[in-house]
Amino acid sequence: MNRSHLELTWTQHGGDGKEPRGFWDFVVDGHSLFDIFQAAGFDVISSIGWVNISEQKAAIGRLQLIEPADLPNNRRSLYVCHICGDLGCGAVSVRVEQDGLSINWSSFGFENNLSDDLGCLDLDRLRHVGPFVFDSDHYETVMLEALEVIHGREPRA
Numbered sequence: 001m002n003r004s005h006l007e008l009t010w011t012q013h014g015g016d017g018k019e020p021r022g023f024w025d026f027v028v029d030g031h032s033l034f035d036i037f038q039a040a041g042f043d044v045i046s047s048i049g050w051v052n053i054s055e056q057k058a059a060i061g062r063l064q065l066i067e068p069a070d071l072p073n074n075r076r077s078l079y080v081c082h083i084c085g086d087l088g089c090g091a092v093s094v095r096v097e098q099d100g101l102s103i104n105w106s107s108f109g110f111e112n113n114l115s116d117d118l119g120c121l122d123l124d125r126l127r128h129v130g131p132f133v134f135d136s137d138h139y140e141t142v143m144l145e146a147l148e149v150i151h152g153r154e155p156r157a
Contacts, residue, residue, distance in 0.1 A: 003102070004029050004132040006142050008149070013045050013082055021082055024048040024146060028132050037079055037092050040125050042110055044079035044092050048146055051085045056150045064143050065098055071113055075121075078108075087113040092126065103139045106131035 007027045011034055014020030023045045025034040037044055047059045061067035062076045069076050071093050081089035095107040108126040 002133070003135050003138075006132075006134050006139060008048070008142060008146055010049070011045075019083075021045060021050055023050050024149065026078070033079065033092075033129075036129060037126075040129075042079070042090070042092055042125075043082055044090070045082045046078065047080050047085050048150065053150055055085065057147065060143050060146050060150075063096060064140070065096060065103075071111060073121075075107075075109070075111065078105075093121075094130070098136065101136045103134045103136050104131060105134070 005028070008024040009027050009032070010022060011025040011032070012020055012022050013034070023034075025032050025046060027033070034045060048056050051059075058067050058070075059077070062070060063078075070087065071077060071091070074095065075093040076096050077087055077091040078094045079092040080087065081091070083089070090110055090112045093109050093111050094105045097104045097106070107123060108129040109121050109123040110125060111121040114120060
């Protein structure tokens with residue numbers, strides 16, 4: 001099975017009357033997920049790089065499967081409201097699973113945490129995204145680099 005390549009890229013969102021916000025964008029196989037989600041009509045950004053450090057660490061921990069999911073049905077927020085980061089405003093979520101030496105991102109959707117049922121989950125508009133399968137060692141390296149960045153250290157080359 002072909003593995004996807006994951007990296008983080010510093011990105012700026014804003015202008016056109018919006019407050020500029022810098023954040024770390026997930027780039028998969030050379031494609032910005034921020035750009036993909038914007039094109040689908042979702043005004044969301046990752047929470048890495050701009051929310052408080054404890055939430056950034058929790059977000060990374062959720063993607064590492066260390067922290068529990070923050071949405072129903074074991075779904076994890078990937079991109080959140082660009083203004084406040086609140087899941088109630090809506091978030092792009094993903095199912096993250098480990099399968100041996102692979103980490104899988106699948107079932108991308110847009111949802112909020114205002115309800116425990118699936119009525120608040122829209123899988124239709126992002127059905128064209130993923131699934132992505134990452135080598136677990138490379139994936140862990142990217143997540144550790146993200147932790148280094150939020151603590152003010154330069155990521156390893």
